[in-house]
Amino acid sequence: MRLSAFVRMRLITHNMLTSHVKGVKNGYPLVIKAEDIKEQETDFNPDFISRMITRIEWPALTKAMEMIGHTDQLPEEVPKDYETNNDFLKQAHHALMEIEVITGSLTCPESGREFPIANGIPNMLLNEDEV
Amino acid sequence: YSKVIKLRTTMSEALKKRQEKKKRKICAKLQAYGLQIDCNPTSTVVIANAGIGNMVCSTELTHLVSQYGDCILLKLDGKSYAVVQYKNTESAKYAAESLEGHQMVKQTKNEFATFYCFYLNNIPQEDVIFAEEKSDLPNGLIKIENFLNKEEEQALINCIQHDISILSNDHVSEKLKHRTVLHYGYKFRYGTNDVDINNPISEGLPNYIENLLDRIMATGYLPSRPDQLTINMYEPGDGIPPHTDNTRSFDGVLSTVSLGSHTVMNFSKEGAERIDVCVEPRTLFLFTGESRYEWRHGIQQRKFDILDQGKKITTRTIRYSLTFRTVVKDAGKSGCTQKEEFLIPENESDANSLESSHVHSVYDKIADHFSSTREKPWPHVVEFLQSLPRASVVLDVGCGSGRYLGVCQQHFMLGCDRSVSLINICKQKNFPSFVCNGLKLPVREGSFDACICIAVIHHYATEKRRIQAIKELLRAVRIGGKILIYAWAIEQTCNNVKSKYLKKNAVTSNQEHIESDVSSPKDGKQKLAVHVNRTLFVQQDLLVPWKSKNVNSKSNNSCSTYLRYYHVFKENELQSLCSQITECSVLKSYHDNGNWCVILEKV
Numbered sequence: 001m002r003l004s005a006f007v008r009m010r011l012i013t014h015n016m017l018t019s020h021v022k023g024v025k026n027g028y029p030l031v032i033k034a035e036d037i038k039e040q041e042t043d044f045n046p047d048f049i050s051r052m053i054t055r056i057e058w059p060a061l062t063k064a065m066e067m068i069g070h071t072d073q074l075p076e077e078v079p080k081d082y083e084t085n086n087d088f089l090k091q092a093h094h095a096l097m098e099i100e101v102i103t104g105s106l107t108c109p110e111s112g113r114e115f116p117i118a119n120g121i122p123n124m125l126l127n128e129d130e131v
Numbered sequence: 132y133s134k135v136i137k138l139r140t141t142m143s144e145a146l147k148k149r150q151e152k153k154k155r156k157i158c159a160k161l162q163a164y165g166l167q168i169d170c171n172p173t174s175t176v177v178i179a180n181a182g183i184g185n186m187v188c189s190t191e192l193t194h195l196v197s198q199y200g201d202c203i204l205l206k207l208d209g210k211s212y213a214v215v216q217y218k219n220t221e222s223a224k225y226a227a228e229s230l231e232g233h234q235m236v237k238q239t240k241n242e243f244a245t246f247y248c249f250y251l252n253n254i255p256q257e258d259v260i261f262a263e264e265k266s267d268l269p270n271g272l273i274k275i276e277n278f279l280n281k282e283e284e285q286a287l288i289n290c291i292q293h294d295i296s297i298l299s300n301d302h303v304s305e306k307l308k309h310r311t312v313l314h315y316g317y318k319f320r321y322g323t324n325d326v327d328i329n330n331p332i333s334e335g336l337p338n339y340i341e342n343l344l345d346r347i348m349a350t351g352y353l354p355s356r357p358d359q360l361t362i363n364m365y366e367p368g369d370g371i372p373p374h375t376d377n378t379r380s381f382d383g384v385l386s387t388v389s390l391g392s393h394t395v396m397n398f399s400k401e402g403a404e405r406i407d408v409c410v411e412p413r414t415l416f417l418f419t420g421e422s423r424y425e426w427r428h429g430i431q432q433r434k435f436d437i438l439d440q441g442k443k444i445t446t447r448t449i450r451y452s453l454t455f456r457t458v459v460k461d462a463g464k465s466g467c468t469q470k471e472e473f474l475i476p477e478n479e480s481d482a483n484s485l486e487s488s489h490v491h492s493v494y495d496k497i498a499d500h501f502s503s504t505r506e507k508p509w510p511h512v513v514e515f516l517q518s519l520p521r522a523s524v525v526l527d528v529g530c531g532s533g534r535y536l537g538v539c540q541q542h543f544m545l546g547c548d549r550s551v552s553l554i555n556i557c558k559q560k561n562f563p564s565f566v567c568n569g570l571k572l573p574v575r576e577g578s579f580d581a582c583i584c585i586a587v588i589h590h591y592a593t594e595k596r597r598i599q600a601i602k603e604l605l606r607a608v609r610i611g612g613k614i615l616i617y618a619w620a621i622e623q624t625c626n627n628v629k630s631k632y633l634k635k636n637a638v639t640s641n642q643e644h645i646e647s648d649v650s651s652p653k654d655g656k657q658k659l660a661v662h663v664n665r666t667l668f669v670q671q672d673l674l675v676p677w678k679s680k681n682v683n684s685k686s687n688n689s690c691s692t693y694l695r696y697y698h699v700f701k702e703n704e705l706q707s708l709c710s711q712i713t714e715c716s717v718l719k720s721y722h723d724n725g726n727w728c729v730i731l732e733k734v
Contacts, residue, residue, distance in 0.1 A: 055524045055580065121565060
């Protein structure tokens with residue numbers, strides 16, 4: 001398995017995260033502002049990716065790709081034959097596992113609260129009045 | 132030559148025009164803020180761009196504006212402009228004309244704020260805060276002015292200066308970042324803010340202070356004669372961060388005598404307005420009661436102070452402070468009984484501050500050493516992870532330095548922790564992770580197949596918070612998702628088998644222990660006990676010492692002790708918490724090496 005020297009926020013992590021600011025009803029998906037992005041090749045495991053497809057929010061992933069400027073790389077919807085569609089799984093693998101935000105921020109779509117990403121680590125801590 | 136002159140005039144005229152235009156613009160802006168600008172000089176000057184909101188240092192500004200006459204700088208929080216009230220119109224006019232176009236370096240450095248001055252025909256009422264000083268003292272603080280006369284003061288200063296010159300290389304003197312310090316009786320340890328009671332300095336307190344000490348004792352406030360003295364020498368610009376003197380190591384009353392320069396001491400307490408107390412030379416302060424236990428005191432790093440409600444600026448010179456303390460010999464009976472911090476929290480706000488001081492900040496400090504001791508994964512946790520279907524999406528809440536993030540490569544493991552330092556270590560190990568508080572997880576509902584939460588919920592200080600933490604785990608997993616929780620048990624033996632934590636006792640029995648404060652709950656509020664490591668727990672809510680080897684310290688092999696808050700679980704307690712939560716079914720509950728554990732399913 002190829003390892004990058006530093007771990008960064010992958011888009012699969014972004015897919016799981018949501019804004020949790022007090023009073024926010026729809027804080028998903030978080031808006032990515034990326035200052036520094038890196039693409040890093042990782043081993044492709046079709047079984048793993050096809051399982052991930054069932055666990056992620058596909059529209060949020062396509063949106064995330066758009067937000068970092070990678071448009072038209074993913075189909076709007078998951079194809080019906082996704083489990084055996086190797087080309088599709090490769091595209092999904094690239095989007096989920098190989099694109100990483102090193103510096104930037106995640107913004108709550110409703111409240112506008114910004115969570116910084118530094119060294120690839122999203123800091124989701126809230127102030128006392130936001131809990 | 133005439134050409135040059137001409138060029139200069141045209142340039143300056145163009146510049147003048149541009150500046151006038153700019154000034155008109157700024158005037159309009161100030162008026163839009165509701166300020167009533169007067170064309171004729173008044174005694175109130177508003178300086179555009181000089182506000183705290185424009186990153187201008189208010190201390191420096193005070194210094195600057197008071198050069199033109201007696202004045203008060205009104206504190207306008209967050210505004211980009213400053214308002215200065217002069218005693219008379221002449222001073223105001225002098226200031227406004229002198230400061231027009233003045234440039235001051237901002238606190239952000241590298242940048243200048245350019246001042247534009249206008250007159251106001253009234254003082255803006257809202258947002259005005261006069262808060263340089265307060266006449267009242269914090270409760271319990273006793274101030275006795277002119278406790279010594281000038282001759283006595285000078286004699287003491289001479290002795291101290293002599294000590295500084297001869298002891299400068301001795302172990303009792305040290306130059307801290309912001310002041311010079313001498314210790315007598317016992318050396319003060321800055322890492323733990325206490326003294327080593329087994330290691331007194333042989334000389335004891337210096338003879339020249341005996342007379343002074345007699346007089347302090349004669350005030351009748353001190354229960355016993357102090358045996359530890361710290362002398363701080365503050366040069367102009369020196370200060371001391373806000374602190375409360377350690378109540379475990381030192382007795383109930385502190386006394387401080389101030390010599391040389393005046394200074395201003397700031398007292399702060401959560402939920403109370405700050406109190407600034409002017410400290411005149413030759414004054415004795417006695418810290419008793421609330422001022423001793425609940426207020427923090429500190430001195431800002433300044434070269435001058437603003438006195439008399441902004442009317443007077445006084446430059447600091449060298450100041451000596453003599454702080455007398457009585458070292459508690461029997462820690463079990465220490466002054467900590469009176470300290471709020473050592474009580475079991477009963478409300479959310481106390482729980483929050485206890486977790487912040489005795490969990491979060493401790494982990495941030497001990498992260499490196501902690502990580503090196505937490506390499507080996509616990510077998511039953513690994514078993515749980517391996518039992519999950521292939522390619523599960525798993526969240527490790529309170530992942531620490533990532534002990535379990537790499538043990539099951541077939542899953543997608545995501546870690547989170549409250550400690551930035553620990554998450555940084557995860558990052559170095561190439562594990563995906565983020566920083567958050569487990570009481571509110573920033574994750575999509577039902578996005579995970581499983582969660583693990585190992586040795587985390589015993590750090591939440593109320594039952595309500597422990598339940599909240601479990602609820603958050605349940606929210607994170609899908610219906611049918613599994614959760615594994617481990618929490619430290621008060622029962623450290625199971626079926627007559629001692630846990631590993633206790634077993635190590637044999638090897639470390641000769642190790643020096645922190646004295647345990649085994650308190651009886653009879654006398655009112657429940658106190659937190661300080662636990663003795665590798666022994667049985669005496670109660671459920673405790674402070675557990677962590678002895679940290681200073682990994683990065685080159686100078687010495689210093690050892691700092693930090694106290695972490697724990698609530699150790701009783702048998703069945705964890706299940707009973709879970710049973711209070713809907714959509715939660717307890718699949719299994721067991722004891723594993725001194726921990727209570729549950730496996731839950733979201734239904």
